[in-house]
Amino acid sequence: MIRYVLWIFCFIIFIHPKAHSQKHYTISGFVTDAETGESLIGAIITVQEMRNMGTVSNSYGFYSLTLPAGNYQITVQYIGYASHIQQIRLTNSTKANIFLTPKSNALQEVIVTNHRTNENIIIPQMGMQKINTKKTRSIPVLFGEQDIMKTIQLLPGVEATGDGGSQFNVRGGSPGQNLILLDEAPIYNASHLMGFFSVFNSDAIKNVTVYKGNEPAEYGGRLASVVDLQMDDGDNKNFRISGGIGLISSRVTIQGPIVKNKGSFIISARRTYADMFLKLSKDTTLNQSRLYFYDINAKANYAIDDKNHIYLSGYLGRDALGLANIFGINWGNKTITLRWNHLFSDKIFTNTDLIFSNYDYKINLDNGEDNNIISRIQDYNFKQDYQYYISERSTLRFGIQSTYHNIVPGIITSTAQSCMQNLSNKHALESALYFSHKYTFNQNISIEYGIRASVFNLFGPGNFYSYDTNGNITDTICYNSAQIVKSYFNIEPRATLNYIISKSSSMKAAYARNTQNLHLLSNSTSSDPIDLWIPSSNNVKPEISDQVSLGYYHNMQQNQYEFSAEVYYKKLQNQIDYRDGAQLNFNENVESQLLYGKGRAYGLEIFLKKRTGKFNGWISYTLSRSENKFDAINNGRYFPTTQDRTHNINIVGIYNLNKKWTLSATWIYETGNAVTFPSGKYQIDAATMFYYSNRNANRMPAYSRLDLGATWIAKKTNKFQSSWTFSIYNAYGRNNPYIIRFENDKTDPTKTDAVQTTLFKFVPSVSYNFRF
Incomplete structure (x- = not known):
């Protein structure tokens, strides 16, 4: 393992862009909702002058981009929000908080989304789906109670365990092989009333990410999936x-x-x-x-x-x-x-x-x-x-x-x-x-x-x-x-x-x-x-x-x-x-x-x-x-x-x-x-x-x-x-x-x-x- 880690760090140093002589500077900040101040997870920040280059805001809305000195057009996109375009002359490291305004036609957006028009093409992650719970309210469900677990069951590779139940199987795994996290805390039984409701009140949930066995290294402990x-x-x-x-x-x-x-x-x-x-x-x-x-x-x-x-x-x-x-x-x-x-x-x-x-x-x-x-x-x-x-x-x-x-x-x-x-x-x-x-x-x-x-x-x-x-x-x-x-x-x-x-x-x-x-x-x-x-x-x-x-x-x-x-x-x-x-x-x-x-x-x-x-x-x-x-x-x-x-x-x-x-x-x-x-x-x-x-x-x-x-x-x-x-x-x-x-x-x-x-x-x- 030590040999593996040393190889990785040597590789990173070798390919580090700053090994080149050109000076680099960093633009960073938080992406939030202009009306509520809510942090926006997974907002896409792209650079027009550098095709397929950019970053994604993390679980707290933070982003950071390090670029060579120069003039750039930065675009920030998030589903249901008007795109933000900003011209930047990068001559030193800059802090730029981004405030996105919700679009009036947000309800016309698709429910299950990866947030960017072509993010599914660009990002290396596979076997992943993101769900914005605020956009799931139109899906018909049992007893009319909106349930994020029922929406997850409609994704490919995910199947309900029984009629009306909130438990699910992912890629042939059993329900016990799914790691379910609520603000990082594991939930060992995610069901109410013998499974006909889940414990997650959609009104309190902002973002859901489903990984079907290909989760990043920070997740572990289950075989089939992670639901964050x-x-x-x-x-x-x-x-x-x-x-x-x-x-x-x-x-x-x-x-x-x-x-x-x-x-x-x-x-x-x-x-x-x-x-x-x-x-x-x-x-x-x-x-x-x-x-x-x-x-x-x-x-x-x-x-x-x-x-x-x-x-x-x-x-x-x-x-x-x-x-x-x-x-x-x-x-x-x-x-x-x-x-x-x-x-x-x-x-x-x-x-x-x-x-x-x-x-x-x-x-x-x-x-x-x-x-x-x-x-x-x-x-x-x-x-x-x-x-x-x-x-x-x-x-x-x-x-x-x-x-x-x-x-x-x-x-x-x-x-x-x-x-x-x-x-x-x-x-x-x-x-x-x-x-x-x-x-x-x-x-x-x-x-x-x-x-x-x-x-x-x-x-x-x-x-x-x-x-x-x-x-x-x-x-x-x-x-x-x-x-x-x-x-x-x-x-x-x-x-x-x-x-x-x-x-x-x-x-x-x-x-x-x-x-x-x-x-x-x-x-x-x-x-x-x-x-x-x-x-x-x-x-x-x-x-x-x-x-x-x-x-x-x-x-x-x-x-x-x-x-x-x-x-x-x-x-x-x-x-x-x-x-x-x-x-x-x-x-x-x-x-x-x-x-x-x-x-x-x-x-x-x-x-x-x-x-x-x-x-x-x-x-x-x-x-x-x-x-x-x-x-x-x-x-x-x-x-x-x-x-x-x-x-x-x-x-x-x-x-x-x-x-x-x-x-x-x-x-x-x-x-x-x-x-x-x-x-x-x-x-x-x-x-x-x-x-x-x-x-x-x-x-x-x-x-x-x-x-x-x-x-x-x-x-x-x-x-x-x-x-x-x-x-x-x-x-x-x-x-x-x-x-x-x-x-x-x-x-x-x-x-x-x-x-x-x-x-x-x-x-x-x-x-x-x-x-x-």
Whole structure:
């Protein structure tokens, strides 16, 4: 590794533009919204005199460009904003903050965007999509509740795990292989109400970036994808209130300046009220039951001076589901992120993070005794990131990250018996050092490469077991507190090469290795709040993915249309599956229930998008396979994973009829999940037992759905705006299967009936939205 790092630095020095005799100067600053002061992420800064040269504002709106002395025309572009053009005579280093003005026709812009008319051609990054949540409000969704996770499911290579659910699979990976970050804090369960809503209130989210396994070196810890969500900073010029009232939930957002033009805050809250309808029931059990969720997003920021900016953000969300005093479960997430941005110079930007994340659930069983089951996973995270803008051709990023994991798999208490039973807690420290370099060789070739070195340490105290191939305990070792049980060290190289064929087309190739040391154990296709996370151990090795991909990108009709086609192949090591009849929850020896093998995933993703005009939207198609191989399953042959789907098609259309009305529709088709159906049955003591042969040898029926939506702007002035959103989920009422179970035919026990359960069929909704 030392040899590799030395080679990189020698390479950077060798190609450093300042090795030439011509003098260079730096122009730097922040790109913000002229009306609200909100930082604009991913704004494109280009130089007319230097084709294909430029930079992108970072996660805090900061940019830096180093150019030879001379006269330049700088253009700054951001979707939904008027372009800013500035003439600059560069004779010394200059600070220039850019204020962009929103365009009145912003609603006519496409929803999913890479911000620049041809950024998809120029940047080396591939397998990435950016989503501006403020432009997603027209897409029809279940219950009319805008949900960024549902929009992500409409992208190529991304598939929903179930009807109406917010969980998703990316390029054949499972939901547990997706890293979801909210202001850098990991979210371990991103679902409300068993997955039908996500925990992300779109009113509080500014920017979302999705990486499909080709993420930059500063990200790590998951195999399939990274979803990086950033909360709004708040308006630092004016106080504003907005919100919405729907059929089953309402929300409100308050934001404004702490000190005008220097600091701001935002608070956004949301709650469902299905439980209030239960109270209308005459049934005593129902009217005493609970069924709701709430969440609160809050953020504050303050610019101490031109070089220092601090941010404090947090999230609190909770679900409650209970049947009177008989049964109850509540679960939720808490996060806190403290950030400090500092400019060492006009070329070096640093960000320091202190992060806390907590996910927990509590189950109450009142079967004559007060029994409780509690489980949680807590993270304490420190991150130090640096960005060094060497020149207009060269940008360096490096940093260090360290996370302490405290996993409580289960505490079982009984008040009546005054007893407590604890499953052994797990303690682990996960650290990483990363380095990446983005360099543009000339007008046609650019590269981004890097390396991530990760170390994972599992600590005592507790008893740690070893198992044979049948899951029997072969050895037990007791470790003291802070004593290392097992360590893993992994090197994760990554690189992307971009070759620009012309102004409107390019080819890209990428390789990335990812490792994962926290593993989600779940045998449910929906979001289950009691899913279990376990760390790598003496039995469970880190999951490893090696992905190669190749892509062609082409824009048409002056960049009004964007086309891309990507192929990928992933080789997977140390994949996890379960023994037949595995008991995963509240099991001290849960690792005895696991099987280990390898996998592969490969596919083709096609994306066609119309960016502008009264009608816009996109079409995505994915052709893919996802397979695993375990010695103890299907005689050691490859078999489809649960998330394997051959075909997936998404069509999104948005039509701006006039200034008052916007119409939208989405159509989805996908091959059914791979499942295991019984291949026979037999009788034991008059009870029917089903016989299962090969794992995942069958398929659920194909899934398809049409959703329709309309937004009517009832009133719009400078001080007040109100609108109504109407939608129909599953407009043609298709009976999409959620579960298929098998039972004896009531008239002929020798025959078997397949009984299908459908969740949603023709669901209309309406919501009222306001802002002042």
